[in-house]
Amino acid sequence: MSTQNVADALSPGLKLRKNRRRVWRPLGVTGLVVLVIWILVAALAPVLAPHDPLGQQFDRFLSPSGAHWFGTDELGRDVLSRVVYGARVTIPLSLLLVVCSLVIGAVVGAAAGYYGGWLEMLVMRTADLVFAFPAIILAMAVVAALGADLTNAVLAIVVVSWPSYARVARGLVLSSRNADYVLATRLLGASGRRSLLVDVTPNVAGPILVLATLDVGNAALLLSGLSFLGLGARPPAAEWGAMVAAGASNFDKWWLGLFPGLAILTLVLAVNFLGDTLRDMLDPRTARAVIQ
């Protein structure tokens, strides 16, 4: 490599403004567009799907053709229609999962960071414990016991996924709590809760949102993974992970697993493109808090 490149890399300006301009936007835009498409697909599924996703009305295992673009599955259902309807399962549930853990984690973490003391101690030690707990094992045990159902899976995963938000929220609150302008408002007589809400929250919100965006992808992967193991979606609902599992037991019928797998990949990739771009737009220091 040439010195020129290092010099380029070194050029002053990892700071926010320069960074914004430097961000390679097309990726973020692509992510946003794909994500919006998926959301539209989910919303308009009844219009878009050519057939009833549950209708066992065709021959089994038809390979992709003009009549069935993605072929038909082991019960003679149209795979395209099922992929389309699958968006209605994965997207809302991934969002639900992230929102739940975000709300719990952020509130708990912010409180811990702001008030400190025994509360902070308790919250952070619990978070450490949960961090070390293998999430998927817990989810499997809970789902095995309560019955295969994605809502059960979401509940189980929320239990183990809030701590990352709590950590980030606490860290950010800690750093901004002592920032000059916060101290100034406190000196001016603002109450603790007011300064937490008004001065600290805006600083915390950005990074937490980025973290949440990136986490939507992880949630989708985890949920479809559980469905793949037969511990997620309840049949006959169309769910991508479960559809890949059907493809796994019928290897040579490649279309069974390929299309739902691509659906998961494109959705998660879109979310990650978006999240990654948003992260780059943040101040590097807070970006680091997010990635850790």
Place this chain on the structure above:
Amino acid sequence: MNLTRRRAIQLALTAGALLATEAACGKTNKGTDSGGTKNTTLVVENSFDLTTADPGRVYEVTGGMVAHAMYEPLLTFAGGDVSKPVPLLAKSFEASADGKVLTLKLDETAKFSDGSAVTADDVVFSFNRVKNVKGNPSFLLDGVTVTAPDAQTVVLTSAKANPALPYLLPTPALGIVNSKVAKAQGAVDAEGADKSDKAETWFNANSAGSGPYTLQSFSTTTEVVLVANDKYWGTKPVYTKIVLRNVTNSVQKLDVVKDASQLALDLSPDQAKDLGAAVTVDRASTTTTFFLFTNMNPAISPVTSNPKFQEAVRYGLDYAGIMSLAGEGAVQAPGLVPDKLLGALAAGDSLKRDLDRAKAALAASGYSGQEIPMEYPSDITKNGIDFGVLAQKVQAGLTEVGIKVKLAPAPVATALPNYRDGKEKLGLWLWGADYPDPSDYLAFLPGGLVGLRAGWKAGSSPDLTTIGDQAAIETDSGKRAALYQDLQRKLNEVGPFMPLFQSAQISVMAKSVSNFVYNAVWTVDFGALK
């Protein structure tokens, strides 16, 4: 050795060359020595349901084939014919006229793998141990006492006439154990053995039977390795080593096609299509009956206990669609008793879909469109039939009638307690014959083991109970068959069970393997393979 050196060299080679040697390696797996007998390893793949190799406790399919290779029973079945028990360790057997006493004479040439002779004491010990360790197979000998008047004679005495007993003796759990060796390892046959017997760990690492193979290594999740018993008293097995590997069925298919294994036991009917010319496919109907039931107990569900609703389900099921899933080799079950057994109904007796009748019955039942949960074990795949797929097919058929079914899958651990306690409104389950005799199916009568699970209390149908009681003790096989057929026809009219199909065992093997016969009791006899 040739194979391993090739393997080492492989690593240094490029991808293209790798491909070539890989193919060559697959072939070297099976050499033939100068004597003409294959001095070689047979790799068998199965989805394990293994929990133990202890013959006193074994009751699973995988465990059955492993135990059968190591522990020979008194009587056996020839090939796949389970309709007639034939001698093995016992060279002859005779039942008393009242059906209560079975006397067996042991073959004096029979030897255990340590060279010692098989005696009546070993039989007494093995049977009492099965009874007293209170494991899954203990029920087989309920009400049976075993005595040994002399070293070569065994007498089995039952409290009631027990015409099924000879059919039950070939079960792998009733294989005979070398009692001297077992006792030395902490095995106990006396009452209280459920607490005092300490031999299971030993049996999971060693064997002490008279069968063609002995245990080399055992893992409930990875693989079981059997090696030929060099002191075997019968015809020596052809394969010197059996490697039984735990592999999911989709991978089994790839392995057997590529000759990475020589026998795959769990392919689904769909997977077994278009396998190519490199393998042989054996299809045989099993003694596993898939069935649906509607709960008879009004306290559990006033809807499903309504006879009209049951009629709607019975005639509304899409039997043809279900059979398309069950695949080639499976048979639609006309009754609960499988076709290989005495007393089975003829194929002509099977139910046919009658949508008009089903809809009329549903209207008469007063069903008002509420969702009925149908429970099934989501983690069971039997003969490649996935309960989840089957349940969706059943659901679709009933939807056409107008019955709204909501699927409620759960792993066995949570589904089975509900089923056992008779709490399921609709249940989709299977019943595999514990032994190939129709008396095993008396469990489906009111107050019986499965009857209760469908909320069918004792005394609900005195007529059926009377026939069942007669069938249980009848010793004339012609009359027995007639009684069981009568019973099933009545069950098909008033019972809560809708028999769907008997699944097909699909066994796929390399062309080099011959003499394979599927047996419903132990799946495959490794000692007979050539």
Place this chain on the structure above:
Amino acid sequence: MRSRPYLRFVLVRLGALVLLAVGITLVSFILTNLVPGDPAAANLGQRALSDPAIVAAFRHQHGLDQPLPVQYWKYLTGLVQGDFGTSQRSNRPVGDELAEYVPATLELASTAVVLSVVVGVGLGMLAAMRRNSWLDQLLRVVSLAGVSMPTFWLALAAFFLLFYKWGILPGGGRLDPGLDPPPQVTGLYTVDALLAGQWDIFGNAVFHLIMPALVLAAYTVGLLTRFTRASMLEVLGNDYIRTAQAKGLPGRTIVFRHVLRPALVPILTVAGLAFGSLLSGTVLVEQIFSWNGIGQYAYQSALNLDLPAIMGVSLVVAVIYVTVNFVVDLLYGVVDPRVRLQ
């Protein structure tokens, strides 16, 4: 004198580990006892299940007939003596089973981690040095694709292509069927084969490791690439780099001597965390590659509500995770002198 703070550090960490063990077993214990499943149902046959005598014998044998606090106390006291209890499914000591399955997963996960660190850090450095070039953008897409890949789907695709279609790599298992594992020392087939001098077995074991390790590494490679890039860029912005550059040091020297070292601290942290995610990822991958590690064991145990096994496997995963991160913390001192003083 310098060892003193280290000693304290180690002791505090060990204390935390004990608390963690108690916490994890307690959570698993309460959870699995709250849920409505019945271990007897999962582990007994259809006939035996309806026989009260057999169910009672089963419950007695596994201590399930005792009050819950007693059960838990017995488990804890056993655990202190290294006894993980007895599996309800196989009736074998959970400790023995873990000893069988943990090395398999460790071998797979370590291979994947080494692979991810080498590839991920390398690609990340490349991306940072060629910042905003087309290569950087390409690596960005590639690494994000790695993070977004559904592991089970990738595993299937790899299996289908590399084994089924092209036959380049073996399909599943840790060794070819028919080959006996090397004499057990560590339980890692590659290491044991080397110790025993069995080169053929070593080669075969490596051969079998490649595909599952690659699949498993996809996520962590992506993660580490992105992270290495970010943390290198951050260091590159520091004044001392500019000084070094002003002194006229060549770019290569700057990167390896002045940038990589401080950037390694956060990279190490992520690698440690990634190891934890790999252990979970094995649940999906082991299933497909017939790899008999703790992933499969955890899946089977969860389905069968085999409580001692669930607790055992959770405990082992947590302890491995904590230990790895502890080692990472210790490594900070080696990598970055500033940390050593704190």
